[in-house]
Structures are given as structure tokens and as C-alpha cells.
Amino acid sequence: xxxxxxxxxxxxxxxxxxxxxxxxxxxxxxxxxxxxxxxxxxxxxxxxxxxxxxxxxxxxxxxxxxxxxxxxxxxxxxxxxxxxxxxxxxxxxxxxxxxxxxxxxxxxxxxxxxxxxxxxxxxxxxxxxxxxxxxxxxxxxxxxxxxxxxxxxxxxxxxxxxxxxxxxxxxxxxxxxxxxxxxxxxxxxxxxxxxxxxxxxxxxxxxxxxxxxxxxxxxxxxxxxxxxxxxxxxxxxxxxxxxxxxxxxxxxxxxxxxxxxxxxxxxxxxxxxxxxxxxxxxxxxxxxxxxxxxxxxxxxxxxxxxxxxxxxxxxxxxxxxxxxxxxxxxxxxxxxxxxxxxx
Amino acid sequence: xxxxxxxxxxxxxxxxxxxxxxxxxxxxxxxxxxxxxxxxxxxxxxxxxxxxxxxxxxxxxxxxxxxxxxxxxxxxxxxxxxxxxxxxxxxxxxxxxxxxxxxxxxxxxxxxxxxxxxxxxxxxxxxxxxxxxxxxxxxxxxxxxxxxxxxxxxxxxxxxxxxxxxxxxxxxxxxxxxxxxxxxxxxxxxxxxxxxxxxxxxxxxxxxxxxxxxxxxxxxxxxxxxxxxxxxxxxxxxxxxxxxxxxxxxx
Amino acid sequence: xxxxxxxxxxxxxxxxxxxxxxxxxxxxxxxxxxxxxxxxxxxxxxxxxxxxxxxxxxxxxxxxxxxxxxxxxxxxxxxxxxxxxxxxxxxxxxxxxxxxxxxxxxxxxxxxxxxxxxxxxxxxxxxxxxxxxxxxxxxxxxxxxxxxxxxxxxxxxxxxxxxxxxxxxxxxxxxxxxxxxxxxxxxxxxxxxxxxxxxxxxxxxxxxxxxxxxxxxxxxxxxxxxxxxxxxxxxxxxxxxxxxxxxxxxxxxxxxxxxxxxxxxxxxxxxxxxxxxxxxxxxxxxxxxxxxxxxxxxxxxxxxxxxxxxxxxxxxxxxxxxxxxxxxxxxxxxxxxxxxxxxxxxxxxxxxxxxxxxxxxxxxxxxxxxxxxxxxxxxxxxxxxxxxxxxxxxxxxxxxxxxx
Ligand SMILES: Nc1ncnc2c1ncn2[C@@H]1O[C@H](COP(=O)(O)OP(=O)(O)O)[C@@H](O)[C@H]1O
Ligand SMILES: [Mg+2]
Numbered sequence: 002x003x004x005x006x007x008x009x010x011x012x013x014x015x016x017x018x019x020x021x022x023x024x025x026x027x028x029x030x031x032x033x034x035x036x037x038x039x040x041x042x043x044x045x046x047x048x049x050x051x052x053x054x055x056x057x058x059x060x061x062x063x064x065x066x067x068x069x070x071x072x073x074x075x076x077x078x079x080x081x082x083x084x085x086x087x088x089x090x091x092x093x094x095x096x097x098x099x100x101x102x103x104x105x106x107x108x109x110x111x112x113x114x115x116x117x118x119x120x121x122x123x124x125x126x127x128x129x130x131x132x133x134x135x136x137x138x139x140x141x142x143x144x145x146x147x148x149x150x151x152x153x154x155x156x157x158x159x160x161x162x163x164x165x166x167x168x169x170x171x172x173x174x175x176x177x178x179x180x181x182x183x184x185x186x187x188x189x190x191x192x193x194x195x196x197x198x199x200x201x202x203x204x205x206x207x208x209x210x211x212x213x214x215x216x217x218x219x220x221x222x223x224x225x226x227x228x229x230x231x232x233x234x235x236x237x238x239x240x241x242x243x244x245x246x247x248x249x250x251x252x253x254x255x256x257x258x259x260x261x262x263x264x265x266x267x268x269x270x271x272x273x274x275x276x277x278x279x280x281x282x283x284x285x286x287x288x289x290x291x292x293x294x295x296x297x298x299x300x301x302x303x304x305x306x307x308x309x310x311x312x313x314x315x316x317x318x319x320x321x322x323x324x325x326x327x328x329x330x331x332x333x334x335x336x337x338x339x340x341x342x343x344x
Numbered sequence: 345x346x347x348x349x350x351x352x353x354x355x356x357x358x359x360x361x362x363x364x365x366x367x368x369x370x371x372x373x374x375x376x377x378x379x380x381x382x383x384x385x386x387x388x389x390x391x392x393x394x395x396x397x398x399x400x401x402x403x404x405x406x407x408x409x410x411x412x413x414x415x416x417x418x419x420x421x422x423x424x425x426x427x428x429x430x431x432x433x434x435x436x437x438x439x440x441x442x443x444x445x446x447x448x449x450x451x452x453x454x455x456x457x458x459x460x461x462x463x464x465x466x467x468x469x470x471x472x473x474x475x476x477x478x479x480x481x482x483x484x485x486x487x488x489x490x491x492x493x494x495x496x497x498x499x500x501x502x503x504x505x506x507x508x509x510x511x512x513x514x515x516x517x518x519x520x521x522x523x524x525x526x527x528x529x530x531x532x533x534x535x536x537x538x539x540x541x542x543x544x545x546x547x548x549x550x551x552x553x554x555x556x557x558x559x560x561x562x563x564x565x566x567x568x569x570x571x572x573x574x575x576x577x578x579x580x581x582x583x584x585x586x587x588x589x590x591x592x593x594x595x
Numbered sequence: 596x597x598x599x600x601x602x603x604x605x606x607x608x609x610x611x612x613x614x615x616x617x618x619x620x621x622x623x624x625x626x627x628x629x630x631x632x633x634x635x636x637x638x639x640x641x642x643x644x645x646x647x648x649x650x651x652x653x654x655x656x657x658x659x660x661x662x663x664x665x666x667x668x669x670x671x672x673x674x675x676x677x678x679x680x681x682x683x684x685x686x687x688x689x690x691x692x693x694x695x696x697x698x699x700x701x702x703x704x705x706x707x708x709x710x711x712x713x714x715x716x717x718x719x720x721x722x723x724x725x726x727x728x729x730x731x732x733x734x735x736x737x738x739x740x741x742x743x744x745x746x747x748x749x750x751x752x753x754x755x756x757x758x759x760x761x762x763x764x765x766x767x768x769x770x771x772x773x774x775x776x777x778x779x780x781x782x783x784x785x786x787x788x789x790x791x792x793x794x795x796x797x798x799x800x801x802x803x804x805x806x807x808x809x810x811x812x813x814x815x816x817x818x819x820x821x822x823x824x825x826x827x828x829x830x831x832x833x834x835x836x837x838x839x840x841x842x843x844x845x846x847x848x849x850x851x852x853x854x855x856x857x858x859x860x861x862x863x864x865x866x867x868x869x870x871x872x873x874x875x876x877x878x879x880x881x882x883x884x885x886x887x888x889x890x891x892x893x894x895x896x897x898x899x900x901x902x903x904x905x906x907x908x909x910x911x912x913x914x915x916x917x918x919x920x921x922x923x924x925x926x927x928x929x930x931x932x933x934x935x936x937x938x939x940x941x942x943x944x945x946x947x948x949x950x951x952x953x954x955x956x957x958x959x960x961x962x963x964x965x966x967x968x969x970x971x972x973x974x975x976x977x978x979x980x981x982x983x984x985x986x987x988x989x990x991x992x993x994x995x996x997x998x999x
Contacts, residue, residue, distance in 0.1 A: 394843060
């Protein structure tokens with residue numbers, strides 16, 4: 002029992018990331034009808050927002066510390082972050098420590114701007130082009146974005162720690178009445194899951210309860226009719242794109258402590274998120290979320306040693322296998338609607 | 345016993361009963377027109393004949409065999425060809441290529457792997473396609489890309505493509521919709537000629553009464569998914585129910 | 596000739612001439628000059644890549660160019676072909692022909708399977724499905740089927756599958772008399788053997804492996820022309836144009852598309868087999884989805900749906916990759932030395948991101964520009980330029996007329 006709960010928990014953080022990316026993909030696909038191969042790059046850029054803020058806050062200058070000396074007996078040069086000078090040492094240090102959560106604030110305007118530029122500058126011109134062209138141009142954009150990041154940040158992963166208080170793990174099992182050490186779970190993963198649940202809830206609430214969201218949902222169902230009502234649907238879709246970019250971005254920011262950001266992380270997640278979208282059902286928002294968590298948790302189960310002993314390597318392919326089975330048995334995915342992408 | 349026998353066909357779209365208990369019999373080698381106001385379910389009915397839709401109830405028999413549950417290409421291979429409301433042709437291909445494809449389909453069936461044989465070895469296909477283009481007055485547009493033709497010519501090409509398969513039943517969905525008067529008259533002449541020259545049964549949906557009365561041997565009036573009357577053109581013209589349901593609006 | 600019309604025959608002979616004379620054409624600068632270091636490309640391994648990737652993209656174009664079905668997982672077949680060929684070298688012998696044949700058969704079988712599954716959906720779904728299945732194949736090759744300590748080690752994981760001295764090679768020798776690994780050969784002609792010709796300052800290398808690959812590429816090219824011009828090719832173009840009309844014309848589209856998928860999979864397997872024949876080493880990275888993306892890029896750069904496009908695209912991509920990755924800051928300083936120093940440094944600092952290790956970025960940007968402005972690729976570009984010249988000539992003539 003405890004092993005099962007542990008695997009479910011282990012699946013939650015990856016599942017959250019899949020769900021968040023798949024949600025954005027579905028929003029963009031549903032509203033604009035575009036399959037965005039650059040969506041993973043948005044996730045990656047989000048993660049690098051965290052890296053950037055962390056680096057910015059840690060920017061240092063050299064001060065002589067008269068109390069300490071180096072081996073030649075001269076006063077020691079100590080690197081001191083500017084923020085220490087500006088806000089005092091304690092606050093400065095706290096700022097650096099909390100750089101990942103702070104990066105959310107920093108990333109939202111950045112991501113919305115990136116999303117706007119992407120949609121207005123590029124994708125807009127591809128609405129009337131064939132789907133293959135849309136895939137290709139966003140794929141090209143994804144390459145360019147990831148190579149840009151690579152040339153500025155290098156090819157190696159950049160560790161970006163979570164705030165001190167969230168480092169380490171807690172004994173989740175004891176809380177549930179299991180033996181101590183049965184379920185050890187890192188704090189940050191719990192934070193990530195809670196955060197994702199919050200974002201997902203917010204997106205759904207936004208679509209459900211605001212007029213804006215209602216128009217967008219109507220547009221997803223039938224773009225032409227809504228256009229006929231004289232509602233400027235294009236502008237709303239642009240905003241939608243910015244929103245989807247922001248969702249991917251903050252998902253990336255918060256993921257930085259779990260996996261040190263590298264330039265190709267977006268692509269790695271994108272392929273799996275596509276699978277998630279297909280399993281959930283193209284165009285279905287609840288489907289994307291459900292499939293995201295489901296596949297994340299299944300993946301965690303497949304990586305249990307007991308399972309791997311029976312079928313070696315199953316953890317590497319389980320998601321794809323499920324996707325193939327679903328496509329063969331339920332071509333529309335778990336919650337796909339009729340008529341989406343069926344010519 | 346007609347070549348096409350439709351019994352008790354019903355089709356629902358959500359809350360809308362698009363077809364309700366439709367019975368229809370199309371006799372061989374006649375032209376049967378289906379008329380009715382917009383949204384009466386005429387296109388839906390045609391879709392049930394060619395495998396695009398499967399009706400919820402009832403049966404559709406073609407030449408004694410059920411078409412239900414068969415795919416569109418199987419139904420076509422049984423001998424039903426369809427012309428669409430908006431011309432469905434291979435827009436990216438040349439007129440001649442458009443013409444050759446149905447001829448191939450007629451000769452080789454639904455799939456044949458002839459990957460390395462050049463077109464030069466296909467004399468019979470080329471000749472037949474050329475003859476058809478000649479017949480339909482499209483010979484001079486042979487090398488033109490189909491998408492760059494006028495709407496009338498596209499329709500003509502689509503009809504030619506269907507006829508080249510020598511179907512036993514030809515379905516036409518508003519073939520003159522959106523056509524200029526001259527083009528409409530040409531189409532009527534063309535269809536008349538086809539009717540006279542070939543052993544073919546035609547089922548046509550049409551709004552233009554001029555077209556209907558020049559071609560049809562029998563007429564079925566459809567309103568709100570149900571056939572109102574079926575009769576000869578002369579009787580239909582004077583039928584009070586029809587005047588009320590349909591011609592009244594048009595007049 | 597050869598059952599082709601005049602225009603296609605001409606095209607075929609042009610490609611044949613380019614391929615057979617490549618050692619001359621690609622080495623325009625005298626050996627040892629700085630231009631030669633940068634721009635010469637007549638090295639056996641590079642020339643081999645030109646033609647082998649040419650084969651790969653020619654095959655991809657039969658699927659994407661004719662039917663419009665965009666496979667994002669074609670590198671899987673390249674990898675499967677590579678592994679199959681290496682296994683043939685390990686178990687049977689070092690002759691490349693059986694290895695290549697096996698590569699084609701195995702990848703064909705896989706293509707049938709993968710195609711059958713992926714073609715249950717079309718459009719975007721198809722692209723995503725091929726992508727996912729290929730990525731699964733990559734994971735299988737990279738870790739699941741490649742655990743060196745398991746006794747079912749098909750791919751040898753990260754290290755890649757390679758020859759070893761204790762391979763069986765039942766029709767050959769496990770170890771040569773000198774105690775080395777035997778080399779791949781074509782009925783005794785070693786693939787890596789080369790004949791070098793010294794003319795003045797120029798050095799031309801004629802490599803056996805290159806010529807074998809080039810001849811196979813020409814055969815593949817010829818077959819692709821035949822397919823394009825065949826009734827089957829017409830059906831594939833009809834699929835791209837209007838599947839609905841095809842269905843209502845009595846044609847079953849799926850077997851046509853599946854056949855195209857399998858043919859293009861076999862082409863990819865052939866390319867993979869050839870890669871292994873030139874250098875008997877197969878790694879999983881060949882199957883990674885970025886490799887699939889590169890196939891798409893090459894096809895687009897050249898011109899999708901055209902006969903010559905794939906050959907151009909593959910050549911262009913490989914050639915520029917080669918040059919761009921050779922340019923470093925020193926070379927840039929060399930070239931821009933005539934500029935004022937500050938400006939020079941600034942420009943070098945900027946260009947730095949686009950050359951050397953940054954070549955991916957340049958090719959990515961080029962790819963985007965092509966899709967945005969030149970969806971028909973280099974072929975369309977060539978046509979536009981040709982038309983421009985023709986129009987200019989015409990307008991010159993019309994301008995002259997009133998004067999006369
Ligand atoms: N695929 C469909 N889904 C839902 N409603 C449909 C569909 N096809 C047709 N309808 C509806 O069925 C009714 C009949 O349509 P149709 O057969 O096209 O009429 P018409 O007689 O003008 O050809 C219309 O109200 C139409 O809106
Ligand atoms: Mg209609």
C-alpha cells in the first residue's frame with residue numbers, strides 16, 4: 002500500500018508538468034487550430050527565467066574583507082552580491098534563496114511578451130497555411146529558441162535550487178499512519194504539485210466564469226459563428242496564446258529545482274506532452290489534464306524495481322505503449338470530441 | 345423493384361430529426377428528382393446512399409444489396425457515383441490527371457500497386473480519358489490545373505469523372521447551384537444527352553425548377569425530413585401540397 | 596530513354612554526372628590552400644554523407660512530397676537499417692550487399708507495422724504518432740534493448756553496436772591474419788580503399804565506398820522518378836489533393852499511403868545500411884527525433900514534392916553544416932581583418948553565435964526563412980530567379996519595341 006502511494010506521489014510532479022504543457026498545447030490547438038511545436042521551448046524559456054533571475058540576483062562585486070586574509074597575508078577579496086549591498090545582507094540572501102518562486106513574477110510578463118510576439122509575428126501568418134507548414138515553422142522556431150538559449154547559457158544543465166526551507170524531504174508516510182521512512186517525499190515536489198493544481202484550477206475557472214473565457218470556449222467550439230457575432234475573436238486568441246505561454250513558462254520556472262534546466266528540456270517534454278494530448282483527446286482540456294497525471298503516475302509505477310524485474314525497460318516505453326493502445330482502441334482519445342481533426 | 349430502394353430511413357443529429365421514415369424507390373434508367381426547401385434533409389439523404397452517413401434506422405438497397413456499413417469506396421465500386429454540391433475534384437492536378445483517376449479506379453479496383461509502370465503503358469486509360477474529355481468539351485483544357493478552371497468547368501469535369509466510371513446510378517447534389525444561366529442550360533443539355541445516350545439511372549437534388557422539370561421522370565418532395573409526395577412532374581406541378589410546401593415559397 | 600521522358604532523362608543524367616564527378620566538383624581549390632580547407636568538400640566521408648542522406652530524403656519525399664503525410668519519425672528506419680547491417684557484419688560476413696539487403700527488409704517490416712498503426716489517423720495526429728513511435732524505438736535502442744550486461748543486447752545502448760574480434764562472421768573471418776577487425780567490402784573491394792589523383796596542386800580522392808553509395812543513390816533516384824511518373828504516383832498525389840474525392844471514386848486511400856510509407860521506410864533503411872557499410876558502427880542517436888527533424892529540414896530546404904529537391908536539400912544541408920562548423924573566431928578575424936578593429940570585434944562577437952558550434956542556429960533560422968518565404972525550397976527559389984530573368988528579358992524586349 003505504501004509503495005503504491007509512493008509511486009502515485011512520484012508520478013505527480015512529472016504528471017503535473019505534462020498536464021500543464023498539454024493544457025497549453027490544447028488551448029492553442031483548440032483556439033487557433035495550430036499545433037505548436039514550439040510549446041516545449043516556452044516551458045524551457047520559463048525554466049531559464051528562473052536561471053536568469055537566480056544569476057542576476059547573485060551578480061557580485063568584490064569587496065575587501067579586512068577581518069580575513071589570504072595566504073599572502075593580504076585582506077581577502079570576497080564576492081558580494083549587489084543585492085546584499087542594496088537590501089542588507091539578510092534580505093539580500095533571502096532574495097537569492099527565493100529566486101525560483103520570485104522568478105514566477107519575473108517570468109509572467111516575459112512569457113506573455115514572448116507569446117504575443119510569437120503569435121503576432123509568426124503564427125498569425127500561418128493560420129491559412131496547411132497544418133504541415135504550421136508544424137514545420139513552429140518546429141523551426143523551437144530549434145532557433147533552443148539554440149539561442151544554448152549559445153547564451155551553454156549546453157550543460159544549470160542547477161537552480163529551491164528555497165532552503167523546501168529543500169530536503171519529509172516523511173509523508175508517518176502522516177498517513179504508515180511506518181516511518183516508508184514514504185519519503187521531497188518538499189519541493191509537493192509544492193510543485195500544489196502549484197500546478199492551482200494553475201490548472203485557475204485556467205479552468207478563468208475559462209468557465211469570465212466572459213472572456215466563455216467567448217474563447219465558444220470560439221473553440223465554432224470559430225466562424227462567434228466571428229459572425231462581431232466579436233473580435235482574433236484579439237482574444239492572441240491573448241489566449243500569451244496566457245498559454247505564461248502557463249508553460251511558470252510550469253518551467255517551478256520545474257527548475259526538480260531538473261536542472263538545459264536547452265533541450267523543452268523538446269524532451271514536448272514529445273511526451275503530444276502523446277498526452279493524443280491520449281487525452283485532441284482539443285479536450287480535461288482530457289489533457291487527466292491524461293497528463295495518468296501517464297505521469299503510470300510512468301512512476303513502471304519504474305518500480307518490481308515491475309522492471311518482470312518487464313525490463315518498461316518505464317522507458319510505457320507512455321508510448323499506452324498511447325498506441327489508446328489510438329488503436331479509442332481513436333479519439335479518452336475524452337476527445339467527435340469531429341476534431343477528422344477531416 | 346427499383347434499382348435503389350430506400351425503406352424507413354431515419355437520421356438524427358442531436359435534437360434534430362434530419363430524416364424521418366423516408367421511403368423511396370428509384371426505377372432503373374429513369375431520372376428521379378428530389379426537391380424540397382433548404383434544410384429538408386436532401387443532402388443528408390444522399391449521404392446515406394454513399395456511405396458518408398449511416399442512418400439510424402431503415403435500409404438502403406442498391407440493386408438488391410445493402411449499402412449500409414460499407415465504406416464510400418466500396419459503394420462506388422458497386423456502381424454509384426456522386427457529384428457534390430461544391431465540386432470535389434483534385435484541384436492540384438491537371439484536368440487530364442483528374443480524368444484518368446476514375447478510369448483507373450474503374451479498371452483496377454480500389455487498390456493496385458502499379459508503382460514502376462509508366463503512363464506510356466496505359467494506352468487504354470489515356471485513350472478513354474481523352475475521349476471523355478472530348479465528349480464533355482474539355483479537351484482543350486487538358487493540361488490546365490483543375491483549380492484554375494471556372495466553376496462551370498469544374499462541375500463539368502466532376503460530372504465527366506463520375507460518368508467515366510460508367511456508374512449505374514449517378515447522384516447529383518444541386519449541380520447547377522451558383523451557376524450562371526448559360527452554364528445551367530449547358531448542364532441541362534449535358535445531362536439530357538447523358539440520359540439519352542447511356543443506360544444510367546440519375547437521382548438529382550435541385551432547387552432550380554427549370555432544371556427539374558426538363559430532366560425528371562419522377563419527383564419526390566421532401567420537407568422536414570419526410571417525403572410529402574412522389575409523382576410525375578406534371579402532377580407535381582399542380583399538386584396543392586407541393587405548392588404550399590415548396591413552390592409557394594419559390595413563386 | 597530508360598522509360599523516362601526527355602526532361603526526366605536529362606535530369607537523371609545531370610544528377611548522375613554531378614554524383615560521378617563529385618570528387619572533382621567538390622574540390623575546386625588546390626590542396627593546402629586556405630580556401631581548400633574551408634570550402635573543399637571532396638573528402639570520402641563527407642561525400643558519402645551527401646549521397647546517403649540524398650537517398651534518405653528521396654525516400655522521405657515519396658511519402659511527404661507525394662501524399663502530404665508528414666512523418667516526424669523517419670529516423671527510426673535509418674537506425675533500424677544501421678543496426679541490421681551491423682548485425683549482418685557481426686554474424687555473417689563483411690560483404691556490404693547482404694547487409695544492405697537485410698537493412699532494407701527489416702526496416703520495411705518495421706515500416707509496415709508502424710505505418711499500419713500511424714495511418715489509423717491522418718493530419719497532425721499522424722505526425723504526432725510517428726514522432727511518438729519513433730521516440731519509443733529510440734528509447735528501446737538506447738536503453739531497453741541495449742543493456743550490455745543482459746544476454747539480449749541488440750543495440751549495445753549508449754556505446755552503440757560495433758564489431759568485435761569474437762564475432763561469428765560465419766561466411767568470413769572473425770579476425771584478420773594481422774589480428775585486426777576485417778573491413779567492410781563489396782565482393783572483396785574494401786569500402787574505405789581510395790585512389791588518389793594528384794594533378795598540379797590539386798588532389799582528388801576516389802573512394803570505393805563513395806562510388807558504391809553514389810551508384811545506389813542513382814538507382815534510388817531513378818526508381819523515385821519512375822514512382823513519381825507512375826499511376827501509383829498519380830494516386831499518391833491525388834491523396835494529397837483530395838482524399839474525399841478519392842474515396843467517392845472507388846479508391847481505398849489507406850493501402851496507397853501505407854505503400855508509400857513502406858517504400859520510404861525501405862529507402863531510409865537502405866540509407867542506414869549504407870551508413871553502417873561505410874563505417875560499421877550504429878548508435879541510437881541516429882534514431883533520435885532530432886534526426887527525424889533533420890530529414891524534414893533537408894526535404895523542405897530542397898523542395899518538397901519535386902524530383903531534384905531531396906538531392907539538393909541533402910547536399911545543401913550537409914555542405915553548409917560542414918562549412919559553418921569549420922568557421923571559428925580566428926577565421927572570422929581573418930576574413931574581417933580589413934574592418935576597423937572595434938567594429939571587427941563587434942561583428943566577430945555577433946557572428947560567433949552563428950558559426951562553429953552555433954551552426955544549428957544558422958540552419959534553424961535558414962529553415963524558418965525557407966518555410967516562411969519559400970515554401971517550395973531551393974527548387975522554387977531557382978524557378979523564381981529563372982522567371983525574374985525571363986521577365987527582365989521580356990521587358991527589355993517590350994521596351995525596345997516602341998523605339999523601333
Ligand atoms: N453532420 C451534421 N451534423 C448536424 N446537423 C446536420 C449535419 N448535416 C446536416 N445537418 C442538419 O440537417 C438538416 C438537413 O440538412 P441537409 O440535408 O444538408 O439539407 P438540404 O436539404 O438543404 O440539403 C439541416 O438542418 C442541417 O443543419
Ligand atoms: Mg444540400
